[in-house]
Each structure stands twice: as C-alpha cells, then as structure tokens.
Amino acid sequence: MNKQTLAGLLLSLCLLLTITVALPAQQAQAADGTLFSDVSNSYWAHDTIEWGVNAGLVKGYADGTFKPSKTVTEAEFLAMLIRSYEPEVTASSKGNWASPYYVRAKALRYPVSSYTDLSSRSKVITRAKVAELISAADGVNFSGDDAIRYLLAFGLANGSDAGQATVSSFKGNQSLTRAEALQFIKNFVDYGAGGLLDRPQEASNASDIPAVANR
Template sequence: MKKILLVSTAALTIFSTSAFHVSSVYALEKQKITNTLLDPSNKVKDDASQLVNAVVATFKDIKGHWAESSILTSIKQGIVSGYPDGLFHPDNKVTRAEFLKLTLVSSGYEVGTTNGGTWYSLYVTTAKANNLYNESDFPSSDWSKPMTRLEMVHVAVRAIGKTAASDKEFMYIAVKNGLISGVGDGKLDPDGTTTRAQALTVIDRINKVRNGETLKVDRVALANAEKVMNAKTDFWGHVIRTTDLPKNAKNYPYILEEYPNEMYEMKPYKTIDTNSMQLSKTDIAFNSKPTLDMWKKTTESYYDQILNVDYRTINETWATKTFSYMNQSNRTTLAEMKRYVKWVKDNKIVISGSLTAEPSMVMRSEKRHMYFIRSKFEFTLKSFTKYDEVMFDQYFKAASIKFKKGKKYEGYVDIPLSTNANDYDMKVSAATSFFDFGSVVRSAE
C-alpha cells in the first residue's frame, strides 16, 4: 500500500495551486485510489491493468480522451492526479509554474526543500539553474498565468538538450523533434493556452526523446514551422502575410497570418478616430514595444480574471487582483467586484475562457483621450444557477444573444485603455465590455 500512497502524494503536489487545498485532494485520492486497488485482505493488486482500470473508473472524464494514454502514464508515474470533484479535468489550463514543476519532476531533477517563498519558487530557481528556463522566455514573471504553446515550447526544447536563437526557431525544433503537433490543420498557434492534457502529452514526449526514441512528426505543422522560419515577422515573431488581405488593410501597418480578415474588418467603435496605421507614423506609445507589451499584458491579465472564475475557489483576492489591472479612478468598482465574488459563490458560477490582445491593432479616440486594443476571445459559461450577471460585465444583460450553459462562444472586441496617472501607464477602462464598442460575439460551433 505504501507504493500507491506515495504515487498519490507525489501527484497531488504537482498541481497544488490556490484552486484546491492539498489536504482535501489527498484525502479524496487516498480513499478512492487505494480502496479501488486493494482486495478484501488489503493487499495491493499487482496486475498493471488493474491500475489502469481503477484510474479510468475514478476519473471518468479520461476515458476516450485524445490524451488518455499520456494521462494514464503520468498518473502511474505519480506526476499528476485529479481534483476533489472526482474528475481529472484534462482541458483545464496549465500555468507556467505548473509546467515547470511537471518538467522537473518527470525528468528526475532534484529540487530541494522549501525556502519559505511561494510553492513554485524553488522550481523556478531549479529550472533556471538547469537551463530549462531563461528570463527572456516569458514576457513577465507572472507564474500563475496560463502557459502559452510558445512558452511551453521554450521549456520543452531545452528539456531535450537543445536551444534556439529565436521564438520561431524554438517552434521549429519542437515540431521537428515531435514534441508538439499542429492545432487543427497544422496551425502552430503560438499564443494558444496549454491544457493539462496537452502539457502531459508534451511531458511524455520529452521523456521519450530523452530516452532516445524518435517520435512521429506532424508534417503539415513542420511545413508551417519552416514557412515561419523563412517569413517576415513582426516584433513578436508573428508571421506577416502579403496575400488575401482584408479590405481595409491600409488601416494597419501590417497584416498577420494568424488572424482572419474578419478581425481586421470589424468596424471600430464610433469614438475611435485614429487607426493603427496613423498611430504607427506619429504615436510614441504605439512605436514602443515595451509600452505595447505592457498594454497587452494588462489587458490579458484583466480578462484572465474575468473569464476564469469558480465558485468553489474564488475569494476577495480575485477582486483586488482584478481591480489592479483596471483604471482605479472609480473606487466603487472594487466594491462591485467584491459583491460579484459573493454572487459567484451564491449562484455557483463557473466560467472558463481566454483573451488575446493584439498590439498591432491598437487604435485611439482623440475625443476621449483613450487607446483601444483589438482582442480576440472565447469563453464558456460552465455553471450557474441564475442567468443574471453571470459575468462581471456591465452590458452582459444587453448582449444580442442569450448564452447557453456549457456552450463555447468567441469573438472580437476593442478593449478601451485609460489612465489617471500618466499618458502611457494604461489600465483597462472601467467602461470595458464584450457586449459594447461594436464587438462581435457568436457561438464557436
């Protein structure tokens, strides 16, 4: 029985974040897993298939999942486990800190004991000392932020003993060595977030490469990676396209391959009077990559809070953190966020989603002295008791469609940025909304 308990204990600490208390997870796992694997005389069943069957029976959302094999391998190795609700949640997002820990533990690196800092500080230090992580890999040190595919690639490539001089080279090496495959029709999707299932699949592949195996390569994705290697890119390494341009291409300094013409052609909000091309010629902020990086980070961080709430884990920290990304001239907004936290708990609200802000699509309203950053988003209202005010958005009720529980929605929006400090320390405006400013919102299906 010791062996099984050790596996559970090791697994539980991998994803021990603020979302779930380790003690409650351990209690549930010990009861479910060990009881399933013990016969009436309390002896461990040796047949490996019994373990697989027990795990699948325990975590019913694993069966038939595309990453079932990698998930089972990781559970058996004690790398990761499930959640207190008895499910594995393979499509939940993985943070930067969690992926670093997964990589270190699965590869056998010695981490040491806690030093009194955050739960992940030793893993970050160890990863850096072993050249798995470089400070230039991520645009910020926010380790609780969901890891993008590009960020994951940086760590994965270094984990197999290789490195690169640019983002596009890291992506090429990862695809060429079979560490990642394309999304859909071979798209690389560098800004896409990483799920638990995807992370464990990559971890499994890292270990196979480290053990000398040659992995299957996604040839379509490899061709796309080669194309990116040779293509002209912007400051962020995104491929600039020169064909099949949107009708209003003249309004932008360049057009990116990863965004559809629909996103470019979306009509700007009525108060916007200066387009991206005009800003690129005269605006100091638009021509400063560090400034645009800051605006991008602030916008995405704000909506990472808004689009990821869970009544089982939310507390007032959510409100104070969310408010920190917003223009703070109106202090009543913080009080409203705190009331929303209580409403989330009372109404059993669970939302998951993401937003990507595009720096090359920044526009300005000279009349309102505000910048707007065009963004794409997706969200799913997974759980709620009452439909009213499910999302913290002042125009939620005014949306043109009524959103169905469990259905994924997507769209584009111009997020307003303003400040009460100086011209370029922009925060998300309190007026922001997915359901105003001429946004596009529709079903993702």
C-alpha cells in the same frame, strides 16, 4: 488446543478475511477501468494522463476529476517538466510552492521570466513558451517559431493537427491545457535527450533545424 495451534487458526482466519474484503474492491476497480470521472477510456489523452499520474507528475482533484481542459500556469508546467526526470525536486512548504523548480530552472538556464517575479508564475503558459522550455531541456537555445520548428522537426510535437505538422497548426499563441502539458512531456521523455540538459548560453543555429512548413 495448544497456543501454537490457536495462533495458527487465528492467522489463517485473518488472511481469509483480508482476501475476502479486498477482492471485491479490486474487481470493482478493474470493471470501472477509468481513473477519473471526466476522462473516458476513449479520450485522446487517456493513456497519457494515466502515465503522468502513475509517474507522479500530476494529480487529480478531490472530486474525482482530472479537468484535462483546464489551463496550466508557467509554474505548473515547469514543475511537471522537472519532475519528469528529477523527482527529488519537490514543492516548497514555505513561501511560494514553486520556488524549488525555479531554482533548478535557473541553474539549467531555462527561459522563464519568473525567477523573482512571483506574479508571473501564476499566469497561463502559452504553447510557444512550452516549445521554448522543451527545446531548452533538449539542450538547444531557440525561441519563438524556431523553438516550435525544433519540436515539430524532431517529433517532440505534432501540432494541433497531427496530419499537418506546421508552425501555424502548432498554434503557439494558444494557452496550454493539462492534457496537452502531459502529452508534451511524454513526447520529451519518449523522444528527447533522455534527461534535463542545460540550455546553451548562446542561441543555437536555426539553419540546423530540418525544414518545417510555416503553414
């Protein structure tokens, strides 16, 4: 047997072993069908969470969970939002990890109060503040209930009750969860401006928002 024939046999054997070893793992993953142990296929945000993970916006935890109901800080939401269109902006390995996202947010004039106050970055963000950030990324300048009305009027949110899209049902004072954060961002990617726009310096005209019920 010459060297070329022997080399060919060894290559074929390696390929066969690779296929044999890899195949069971792929079949097991397909049979399982879930990314995280605490996110079932029937969970309301399953597809959204899978989208967010595949898009590199967020990761799960080392124990195999996602913790979809865990609250989100301002820094965490801002990072997800900016990553949705600008993945080249990444966490800092020195100092405060979220500083690059705040630098970008400041350049875009987004309404966050933590450009320099690092302690505020770790505070849980409310749904109303999320409405202000999402509307800012869509190129308008609204705050409070007007920001909520904007999201509801233009399909960027449905409120906590999809059958009753009102300012009250939006529950702006409530804290945001990981699953909700990804849903907000997916809505923005699907129905928003198509990128991260600058927030105007002057407040936008609230009368331009289509009518949305308060309650």
